Amino acid sequence: MKSIIVSMFVAAGLMVAGSAMAGDFNTGPCKACHAVGKDVVGPDWKTVATAYGDAKTLAGVFKSGFKVEDRKVAASNAKWKGQAATMTTMFNSNIKGHEDDAAAALFAAVAAGKI
DSSP states (O other): OHHHHHHHHHHHHHTTSOOOEETTEESGGGGGTBOSSSBSSSOOHHHHHHHHOSHHHHHHHHHTTOOGGGOHHHHHOHHHHTTHHHHHHHIIIIITTOHHHHHHHHHHHHHHTOO
């Protein structure tokens, strides 16, 4: 638990550098746990993008309440299922109410290699 908290604080310090935007949503907070090309606290964003295929599908999962069983990566991988509570907290504080913009920004960031 301590290493997760430390990782989140370190990553939070890196969030200032180049975040993708879609509408009013900034991917900066997502960078505390996700990156392109490597797993951090959460899975590599390319893994997530591949699992959902497009922003509309991911936005649908967000809009349906972001239930763990609907999360394609967490539902199929015990490591990420164990991190589901952390992502639920981030969802409630950063994504909820911005589902379409968040999904669009995350896919755009992956395409640009910026998250």
